[in-house]
Amino acid sequence: MSTDLRELSTMLPSWLEASRRISAQGAVASYIPELQHAPSDALGIAIYSLEGHTLEAGDCSHSFTMQSISKVFTLLLALIDRGEQAVFDKVGMEPTGDDFNSMLKLELVEPGKPFNPLINAGAIVISSLIAGQTPAEKAERILAFIRRLAGDSSIAVNESVCRSESRTANRNRSLAYFLKDNEVLDDDVEPTLEVYFRHCSIEVNCRHIARMATVLANDGRDPQTGRELVPRRYVQIAKSFMITCGMYNESGEFSIRVGIPAKSGVSGGILALVPGQLGIGIVGPALNGKGNSIAGVHLLKQLSERYDWSIF
Numbered sequence: 001m002s003t004d005l006r007e008l009s010t011m012l013p014s015w016l017e018a019s020r021r022i023s024a025q026g027a028v029a030s031y032i033p034e035l036q037h038a039p040s041d042a043l044g045i046a047i048y049s050l051e052g053h054t055l056e057a058g059d060c061s062h063s064f065t066m067q068s069i070s071k072v073f074t075l076l077l078a079l080i081d082r083g084e085q086a087v088f089d090k091v092g093m094e095p096t097g098d099d100f101n102s103m104l105k106l107e108l109v110e111p112g113k114p115f116n117p118l119i120n121a122g123a124i125v126i127s128s129l130i131a132g133q134t135p136a137e138k139a140e141r142i143l144a145f146i147r148r149l150a151g152d153s154s155i156a157v158n159e160s161v162c163r164s165e166s167r168t169a170n171r172n173r174s175l176a177y178f179l180k181d182n183e184v185l186d187d188d189v190e191p192t193l194e195v196y197f198r199h200c201s202i203e204v205n206c207r208h209i210a211r212m213a214t215v216l217a218n219d220g221r222d223p224q225t226g227r228e229l230v231p232r233r234y235v236q237i238a239k240s241f242m243i244t245c246g247m248y249n250e251s252g253e254f255s256i257r258v259g260i261p262a263k264s265g266v267s268g269g270i271l272a273l274v275p276g277q278l279g280i281g282i283v284g285p286a287l288n289g290k291g292n293s294i295a296g297v298h299l300l301k302q303l304s305e306r307y308d309w310s311i312f
């Protein structure tokens with residue numbers, strides 16, 4: 001069933017305001033100190049159809065850093081740069097059921113390979129697989145890729161968030177040293193983390209996220225020009241990971257209640273897509289106990305129920 005965009009555009013502002021009230025039950029992430037300044041009651045959504053309709057409501061201009069949403073795009077770029085085999089030599093294909101920054105399984109399994117590219121350990125390994133002679137070159141290539149998919153060449157790294165994360169990243173450093181010791185990470189720890197912190201700190205708004213999501217909803221083709229930006233096979237891989245581990249340890253419940261590929265980040269962003277129909281970008285910095293935007297998940301659930309978005 002295709003979505004009734006006329007009704008959706010009329011109703012979206014009031015649905016958004018109803019979800020915004022749920023924000024009071026969540027909390028803004030503070031383990032990266034710079035993130036705690038985000039307004040906890042902000043909520044914005046942009047929904048772009050593949051035919052070019054644009055629907056927006058709430059705080060669409062509110063900018064935020066991509067954080068874990070960027071991991072979908074570093075995965076895609078690593079697949080483009082190295083191919084499927086080289087990527088899956090280094091990271092697995094399974095959800096963990098553990099926290100996104102957990103070290104647990106790295107010691108329990110041989111050869112200590114991260115379970116998937118969307119947890120921190122996996123994404124750190126993926127950062128090292130991006131082509132480039134230096135960390136700066138790798139980070140620039142990721143930024144250029146995201147700019148191309150979002151259709152905005154002014155997108156940049158938020159340097160204060162990047163510094164803030166680097167200063168407080170004891171856990172990510174431990175993960176990276178562990179990976180290095182297990183010989184899963186070939187590059188050195190600090191240059192790899194520099195790439196990782198920079199892509200997590202890329203600053204966007206939910207319009208950018210919606211635009212990037214339309215490319216994935218359109219199997220890797222720019223919906224405006226029809227040009228292939230990402231091979232369809234790689235989009236298929238990314239969407240599979242989004243379903244199985246895109247929403248942290250809420251991925252199973254999200255698949256049952258919402259049923260569309262999505263990826264969230266600790267700054268409250270969610271990228272979601274209805275395949276063949278819509279790209280969606282959401283920001284709502286107050287997070288639920290699982291680390292997802294509490295109001296964003298609430299809003300997506302209402303919309304998916306109303307318009308029968310589940311792919312299952």
Ligand code: GLU
Nearest residue numbers: 067068100120200265266
């Ligand atoms: N940069 C964040 C970290 O490594 C990303 C976490 C996230 O959004 O899940 O902790």
